Amino acid sequence: MGETIKIKLIKSKNGCSQRQILTLKSLRLTKLNKVVELPDNPQIRGMIRKVSHLVKVLE
Template identity: 45%
Template sequence: MANSKTIKVRLVKGLRGTQSRHRLSVKALGLNKLNDVRELKDSPSVRGLINQVYYLVQVEE
């Protein structure tokens, strides 16, 4: 697998007061609690979810 890059995504801000679509995006990334970290495959769909909730998450390459 030549393109098997992964990225770490951390939830750094709580979900209170956010749009329901953004809460669903965070859930789709697999993040539940504050400071949860998931290592995800770097793909356009994952990048799209991250871009939608950029103000709630921190990304480490």
């Protein structure tokens, strides 16, 4: 099985741009403190970089 990465939404999306909100939606982060496990690939890493101030990568 491939590598996965866990991401947690730690800050609210209130006041964010529409583009950042759509990025969070595509990462399946809809509620505060929600943790999702996604495949670790360059596309996911790029999305995390765009909303890095709102999320935390868990080890």
